[in-house]
Amino acid sequence: MASLPFWGRLGGGYIMNLFDVYPLFDIAIDHGKGCHVWDDKGQEYLDLYGGHAVISIGHCHPHYVEAMTKQLNKLGFYSNSVQNPLQKELAARLGKASGYEDYQLFLINSGAEANENALKLSSFYNGRTRVLSLEKAFHGRTSLAVEATNNPKIIAPINANGHVTYLPINDIQPWKTELEKGDVCAVIIECIQGVGGIRMVTQEFMQQLRTLCDQHNTVLICDEIQCGYGRSGKFFAHQHLDVKPDMITVAKGICNGFPMGGVLISPKFTPVYGQLGTTFGGNHLGCAGAIAVLDVMEEEHLVENAAQVGTYLINTLKAEQAAGNLPHVVDVRGEGLMIGIELDIPYKGPRLRLIKEEHCFTGCSGTNVIRLLPPLCLSMEEAKQFIEKFKKVLK
Numbered sequence: 001m002a003s004l005p006f007w008g009r010l011g012g013g014y015i016m017n018l019f020d021v022y023p024l025f026d027i028a029i030d031h032g033k034g035c036h037v038w039d040d041k042g043q044e045y046l047d048l049y050g051g052h053a054v055i056s057i058g059h060c061h062p063h064y065v066e067a068m069t070k071q072l073n074k075l076g077f078y079s080n081s082v083q084n085p086l087q088k089e090l091a092a093r094l095g096k097a098s099g100y101e102d103y104q105l106f107l108i109n110s111g112a113e114a115n116e117n118a119l120k121l122s123s124f125y126n127g128r129t130r131v132l133s134l135e136k137a138f139h140g141r142t143s144l145a146v147e148a149t150n151n152p153k154i155i156a157p158i159n160a161n162g163h164v165t166y167l168p169i170n171d172i173q174p175w176k177t178e179l180e181k182g183d184v185c186a187v188i189i190e191c192i193q194g195v196g197g198i199r200m201v202t203q204e205f206m207q208q209l210r211t212l213c214d215q216h217n218t219v220l221i222c223d224e225i226q227c228g229y230g231r232s233g234k235f236f237a238h239q240h241l242d243v244k245p246d247m248i249t250v251a252k253g254i255c256n257g258f259p260m261g262g263v264l265i266s267p268k269f270t271p272v273y274g275q276l277g278t279t280f281g282g283n284h285l286g287c288a289g290a291i292a293v294l295d296v297m298e299e300e301h302l303v304e305n306a307a308q309v310g311t312y313l314i315n316t317l318k319a320e321q322a323a324g325n326l327p328h329v330v331d332v333r334g335e336g337l338m339i340g341i342e343l344d345i346p347y348k349g350p351r352l353r354l355i356k357e358e359h360c361f362t363g364c365s366g367t368n369v370i371r372l373l374p375p376l377c378l379s380m381e382e383a384k385q386f387i388e389k390f391k392k393v394l395k
């Protein structure tokens with residue numbers, strides 16, 4: 001159907017149009033299984049995008065579907081004014097899986113909300129208002145999260161409140177200069193930048209940042225919304241760098257597509273009744289789904305799988321590049337199943353050919369980077385299939 005204007009008339013009445021902010025592929029995904037999705041015409045696609053790093057345990061995993069269905073038949077939602085044992089179970093399980101058993105969990109519904117609350121709690125903690133963020137950072141689209149996002153196109157005048165200074169990656173001196181002023185509330189950082197093009201923070205830089213934050217009573221927040229929850233081949237990407245942040249924000253993979261976010265909060269923060277809150281966050285249905293996600297991650301060793309298949313993909317892509325089989329590829333980088341393939345041409349052509357001709361979804365960053373964010377259950381066989389498809393479209 002041709003798209004109707006906003007005030008389009010249909011049969012004498014008005015029809016509401018969607019607010020058109022997304023450039024869309026002309027494909028309607030109808031169903032999925034594992035690392036595959038099918039459109040409404042029955043065409044199958046290999047999914048190395050995971051609906052933007054959201055599908056962690058694979059599409060429609062039977063254990064997840066069963067847990068969510070059971071919970072929905074029992075109780076979908078009740079408010080945060082009563083005990084919810086599912087929240088406590090999720091917190092205990094997440095603490096154990098991630099190695100952060102001494103941290104506390106606050107649950108919300110999205111990544112932006114997770115960062116918003118982490119920044120807010122930092123400001124309650126030290127009374128300050130300045131934030132340091134990385135150049136090319138992406139932290140979400142709500143007021144503080146978007147201000148900490150280094151993209152003027154999505155910061156509305158009402159969000160431009162001068163709280164945030166953006167600084168270069170892996171160059172500690174400017175961070176030191178700012179932190180030594182003693183007025184910085186929080187540093188927020190993705191240890192592997194997603195939207196920024198799979199740029200990785202070094203161990204040396206991160207450890208220096210940790211020391212400086214400690215010296216100046218600044219809160220260190222790791223945004224693990226895209227790079228966390230097993231994607232990098234460790235539970236959290238910062239665990240490759242041997243540092244412990246004060247807060248860790250999560251979303252995307254936590255509930256395999258059901259909207260949920262969380263903040264893991266160090267014991268140095270004391271909760272205050274009413275200071276943070278949410279209507280929907282931590283609802284029964286979401287908690288049941290998130291517990292099922294952790295069940296599957298453990299049962300199927302998905303963090304280990306992300307490390308193994310991711311290393312294979314990165315090494316093979318590099319080898320194929322060196323052998324001259326991947327023209328236009330200038331760099332392959334990443335950890336686990338968070339991989340950036342930088343091209344010397346815009347990604348648009350190859351990415352579209354991957355979808356249209358090879359029936360394979362991938363993500364992208366900037367203008368020249370193809371970004372792979374598959375479900376963490378991607379098999380070696382599926383990784384090999386991707387490489388063959390990619391070689392074909394670059395020929």
Ligand SMILES: Cc1ncc(COP(=O)(O)O)c(C=O)c1O
Binds near residue numbers: 110115141194223252
């Ligand atoms: C690193 C990072 N932080 C925050 C967000 C925002 O998450 P949400 O879209 O769930 O608000 C995203 C989303 O892509 C992200 O990649």
